[in-house]
């Protein structure tokens with residue numbers, strides 16, 4: 001067998017093409033095929049001189065790939081990923097892990113039963129900015145978290161919503177498509193979330209699914225956070241529009257999207273600036289900003305590298321199906337809080353024990 005890992009990309013849409021372009025830059029990985037039934041995908045495959053197959057079953061039958069990246073609409077994640085895992089093909093599955101908690105729990109069961117590697121595509125965890133922020137918080141640089149603010153203003157063009165799934169409750173909407181990233185980062189950096197409150201609105205776009213939401217949450221370890229998200233709001237204050245992760249798709253504005261204020265200091269992202277007092281914190285004394293220096297890196301490439309390592313050497317995925325499903329439990333609680341006006345406690349017991 002060649003030492004080059006032959007990888008198929010299933011779903012040649014917006015993020016599928018990012019994976020194709022990233023694969024082209026990866027040593028030891030190679031695009032084996034595209035899987036997508038549309039004429040646009042076939043034309044794209046022709047332009048890349050790779051085979052194009054209509055569905056995951058055809059890919060499995062053709063035996064063309066040793067692993068697959070699944071970048072299809074959310075409600076297809078379970079059937080496609082489960083078929084691949086059962087056929088012994090390791091999967092990098094785009095986030096959210098599934099469109100619903102029930103589907104995600106089924107996928108956890110398949111991953112456990114097959115033991116085939118499954119990595120969920122919360123790519124931001126692979127970003128050196130996030131790794132440095134997580135290390136700074138773990139090292140006590142900001143003390144205990146008191147409050148965090150996350151903003152996510154994403155003025156998506158009307159053409160984005162031509163894909164029907166993006167307008168549908170249970171499949172699309174900025175909570176499931178975008179806020180899931182922010183929930184994942186907050187859990188990754190500050191630990192599990194204990195409760196949420198929320199309001200949501202569809203007043204700007206008028207789709208059945210929300211376009212805007214404001215969320216309050218409390219962490220199990222203490223500390224509160226607010227998150228404001230909209231796919232109809234114009235402004236640069238969003239990770240996607242400030243972190244420079246995907247320059248082919250998004251501009252990178254010099255603003256912050258995450259603000260963390262602790263008992264000892266503050267930390268803003270993605271500029272990775274620590275705001276420290278010269279002595280005991282005192283609001284009348286100027287804080288000194290200090291950039292945490294890092295070597296910038298492409299999180300999509302780092303994610304693929306990790307995927308290749310999991311396939312070749314085994315080990316624990318940085319984002320397991322179980323971990324990613326905890327994000328869905330928080331999202332369900334946010335939806336429920338928005339619908340009822342009630343504070344909702346987070347119950348992670350459906351996940352079962354970590355194995």
Ligand SMILES: NC(=O)c1ccc[n+]([C@@H]2O[C@H](COP(=O)([O-])OP(=O)(O)OC[C@H]3O[C@@H](n4cnc5c(N)ncnc54)[C@H](O)[C@@H]3O)[C@@H](O)[C@H]2O)c1
Pocket residue numbers: 010011012013014015016035036037038041054055056071072073074076094095096121122123163176177
């Ligand atoms: N990690 C990230 O930064 C990121 C960014 C965008 C989207 N996503 C996630 O990636 C997934 C895809 O999102 P998108 O915006 O690229 O969607 P998209 O609509 O642009 O593309 C989806 C593609 O999948 C194809 N497809 C649909 N059903 C299929 C099937 N059964 N088999 C094969 N192909 C099929 C469609 O023809 C389309 O080309 C979603 O889960 C989304 O949440 C992740």
